[in-house]
Amino acid sequence: MKVLIAGVDxxxxxxxxxxxxARGHIVAGIDKFLRRQWVEEIGGHSALPIASIEDRLQAFQERYNQNLIFRTGDLQDYNFLKSFLSDFHPDAIVHLAEMPSAPYSMMDQEHAVYTQQNNVVGSLNLLWAIKETCPTAHLVKLGTMGEYGTPNVDIPEGFFEIEYRGRKDNLPFPRQANSFYHLSKVHDSNNTMFACRVWGLSATDIMQGVVFGTQIDEMENVPGFATRLDFDQCFGTAINRFCCQAVIGHPLTLFGGGSQTRGFLxxxxxxxxxxxxxxxxxxxGEYRVFNQFEETHNLESLAKIVQEVAKGEGLAVDIRHYDNxxxxMDKHYYNPDRRHLIELGYKPSGNLRNEIKLMINDLLQNRDRIFEKRSLLVPDIRWDGIHRRSEIVHETIPQI
Amino acid sequence: MKVLIAGVDxxxxxxxxxxxxARGHIVAGIDKFLRRQWVEEIGGHSALPIASIEDRLQAFQERYNQNLIFRTGDLQDYNFLKSFLSDFHPDAIVHLAEMPSAPYSMMDQEHAVYTQQNNVVGSLNLLWAIKETCPTAHLVKLGTMGEYGTPNVDIPEGFFEIEYRGRKDNLPFPRQANSFYHLSKVHDSNNTMFACRVWGLSATDIMQGVVFGTQIDEMENVPGFATRLDFDQCFGTAINRFCCQAVIGHPLTLFGGGSQTRGFLxxxxxxxxxxxxxxxxxxxGEYRVFNQFEETHNLESLAKIVQEVAKGEGLAVDIRHYDNxxxxMDKHYYNPDRRHLIELGYKPSGNLRNEIKLMINDLLQNRDRIFEKRSLLVPDIRWDGIHRRSEIVHETIPQI
Known part of the structure; x- marks a missing residue:
């Protein structure tokens, strides 16, 4: 199949x-390298060194004997987008081209507006461009489990059959996002659902959990294939950040009680x-929603697993609670479905500890890069809009 | 109270x-006259002549012996907004400053993006400006009943208590908007709900039905007090458009079967x-949602009422069905609540026929203005994205 990846970098x-x-698909990509810029803007860098796009494309060409058809540009530029879609005529478009950080979106008015404008307008342009140039192409759009928030009932996959005052309907499951970034994804989901209904577009909206890890087998340790791994307060997500902290001996940072439960993969x-x-x-005309995660964990138990695995690698590290x-919500019910992907054949790799071990070893080789930016490991962007570095509120949990 | 009206024109x-x-409040307003521009852009004009802002402000000053504190500007300009809020320090802010037309938003990519950007960014700027300058001010935000769509269950006011798989929660009622404009209002509602939760802002989100009418008592036929009345395919809503059609003898335009039911006031x-x-x-910190309408009607029955009232005024007019x-959905369940405002003391004026009669008489004096723009009475903006003038699909229903 011909697949266009928006946000290929x-x-x-x-x-x-x-x-x-590696599975025989023909790949094209667009990117405007904004992720590299955003991380630089907040003073961070990837823990793993990543190659330039030129070196990446060359490594790709050498390994797969196909040119990855790449153009620099982004979804804000409707004419660019339309012309590329007309030329490439993809079977599927994977939309990974959004600003993905909750803290970045909560920094101030400017970043909140930037986030929603970038994500909503970019995704809306993509819907129009598909409709105008390749209406049968399948849009695979990355949403987030964070769109749902933490309701006190099970979380179905996008829709739920309910009875209300004696009548029944199958309705979109309510979204209760918790940052302007997560809200931008809710807005995108709503726009996409409508575009499928009104124009007959086909879309899969992935409510993805928190992704962690440094490797897929196809990378084979080729430098051009390495992907980025962020650990700063904006772009560093839970397990990735814990592993980076572990390799430099920085206490693993939990916020609040640490009982927040999320899906991970x-x-x-x-x-x-x-x-x-x-x-x-x-x-x-189908708009389907898949919840995409391997299993749910609370953050404290994940920190303890990282602590244990790190110990096995000879690294002593504490766990520290900061004010959130x-x-x-710290303690809450959390029981999302993830049936659809399993039915399509998803086999969870099921080896969290091994994955963390691989990560720690990859990161150990880049200890200096993490140490250099260690000031970014404790957040100062707060949801109340007042910038203040989080304070330690619990005694550290010493290494087991 | 000190009230700022965004979109005062x-x-x-x-x-x-x-x-x-007239009720003793101190009023300030901002506007950038975009509504005047949008109507001009699509070739329309208000059926009732409206005064310039200067003449409006002068009439206001003469009648109420207070200056309406007015500044030209809009919600896109964050610094303007912040500075005005700091200066005026309102108790309440009524947010009427959005692009309000579904067809305008469905015209093409450019208008869809413009609509969502204008409405989402403007409303987001307003939330930030309130938080930064007057966090205790009450935001009264105009949403629309169209945010809900037409679910097969009763429509509560914003939230509903549900049981799902044996557990209970009070959740936001799902929104199923039916245009990029209506979606922009859903996005705003979600952003506002979050701002109340996270920053403790106070907001009332009004899910308003379709408004009709040319008069309120306070206008007293003073030219500077008249408000606009649009009848074109973008900005002319059902009853207003029917009345304009009736006074020039143009058949009343129903789309599809005409059984679509909506709330009106x-x-x-x-x-x-x-x-x-x-x-x-x-x-x-309260985010409350009020459904605001007097009663629900289906469009065909409303057209018949306008036809009857027009006959009483000596005007013969047919009803004609066009393809939608x-x-x-043409036939659908529709049973929205409207309890909250009644509890606060709302007394529905309850005289639809009289209101229509008043309108027809106001509009008769401006017959020529409507006749001049009669080509805008039949739509050519279609939800499938193909511009084509709607065709007559039913025989006309002759005057009773």
């Missing part, structure tokens, strides 16, 4: 290009799931 | 300034309800 985009090419499972979506497209810069 | 904004001033009731919201503010340019 990102954490998921670049491994996905490899994963798809390794990078390789994300690749597997997205590819399953592509290879099993939604029907004409976000406004979110 | 509009169909609702200008009567609201008068209604509030006269302009005077809209003023009454918005004022009740202002005078009974939401609490700190929108993609919407």
């Amino acid at each position: 990102g954490y998921l985009g670049w491994p996905l290009a490899q994963y798809l090419a 390794p990078l390789r499972d994300s690749m597997q799931c997205i590819t399953l979506c592509i290879e099993n497209p939604a029907g004409v 810069p976000r406004k979110e | 509009g169909y609702l904004g200008w009567p609201l300034a008068q209604y509030l001033a 006269p302009l005077r009731d809209s003023m009454q309800c918005i004022t009740l919201c202002i005078e009974n503010p939401a609490g700190v 340019p929108r993609k919407e």
Whole structure:
């Protein structure tokens, strides 16, 4: 199949290009390198060194004997987008081209507006461009489990059958997002659902959990294939950040009680799931929602697992509770479904500890890069809009 | 109370300034006259002549012995907004400053993006400006009943208590909007709900039905007090358009079967309800949703009422069914609640026929203005994205 990856230079985009090419798909990509800029803007860098796009494309060409058809540009530029879609005529478009950080979106008015404008307008342009140039192409759009928030009932996959005052309907499950970034994804989901209904477009909206990991098998330690791994307060997500902290001996940072529960999946499972979506497209006019995660964990138990695995690698690290810069529930019910992808053949890789071990070893080789930016490991962007570095509120939990 | 009306030059904004001033409130307003521009852009004009802002402000000063504190500008300009809020320090802010037309938003990519950008960014700027300058001010935000769509169950006011798989929660009621405009209002509602939760802002989100009418008592036939009345395919809503059609003998335009049911309320009731919201503010951190309409009607029955009232005024007019340019359900269940405003004291004026009679007489004096733009009475903006003038599909229903 011909697959266009919007955001091909990102954490998921670049491994996905490899994963798809290794399975015989023809890959094209667009990117404007904004992720590189955003991380630079907040003073961070990737823990793993990443190659320039030129070196990436060359490594890709050498390994897969196909040119990845790449153009620099982004979804804000409607004419660019339309012309590329007309030329390439993809079977599937994977939309990974959004600003993906909650703290970045909560920094101030400017960043909140930037986030929603970038994500909503970019995604809306993509819907129009598909409609105008390739209406039968399947849109695989990355949403987030964070769109749902933490309701006190089970979380179905996008829709739920309910009875209300004696009548029944199948309705979109309510979204209760918890940052302007997560809200931008809710807006995108609503726009996409409408475009499918009104124009007959086909879309899979992936409510993805938190992805972690440094590797997929296809990378084979080729420098041009390595993907980025962020650990700063904006772009560093839970397990990735813990592993980076562990390799420099920085206490693992939990916010509040640490009982927040979320869905997680390794990078390789994300690749597997997205590819399953592509290879099993939604029907004409179908808008389907897949919850995409391997298992749910609370953050404290994850920190303890990272602590244990790190110990096995000879690294002693404490766990420290900071006051929570976000406004979110600490203890809450959390039971999301993840049936659809399993039915399509998703086999969870099921080896969290091994994945963390691989990560720690990859990161150990780049200890200096993490140490250099260690000031970014404790957040100062707060949901109440007042910038203040989080304070330690609990005694550290010493290494077991 | 000190009330800032964003969008004070509009169909609702200008009567609201008068209604509030007549009740002793201090009124400020901002506007960038975009509504005047949008209507001009699509080749239309208001059926009733409206005064310049200068003449409006002068009439206001003469009648109420207070200056309406007015500044030209819009919600896109964050610094303008912040500085005005800091200076005026309102108790309440009524947000009427959005692009309000579904067909305008469906015209093409450019208008869809413009609509969502204008509405989402403007509203987001307003939330930030309130937080930064006057966090205790009460935001009264105009949403639309169209955010809900037409679910097969009762429509509560914003939230509903549900049981799902044996557990209970009080969740936001799912929104299923049916145009990029209506979606922009859903996005705004979601952003506003979040801002109340995370920053403790107070907001009333009004899910308003379709407003009709040319008059409120306070206007007293003073030219500077008249409000606009649009009848073109973008900005002319059902009853207003029917009345304009009736006075020039153009068949009343129904789309599809005409069984679409919506909530409606006269302009005077809209003023009454918005004022009740202002005078009974939401609490700190409270996000409340009010469904605001007088009664529900299906469009065919409304057309017949307009036809009858017009006959009483000596005007013969037919009803004609056109193919529906929108993609919407013709026959559907529709039972929205409207309890909250009644509890606050809303007394529906309850005289649809009289209101229509008043309108027809106001419009008869401006027959030529409507006749001049009669080509705009049949739509050519279609939800499938193909511009084509709607065709007649049913025989006309002759005058009774």
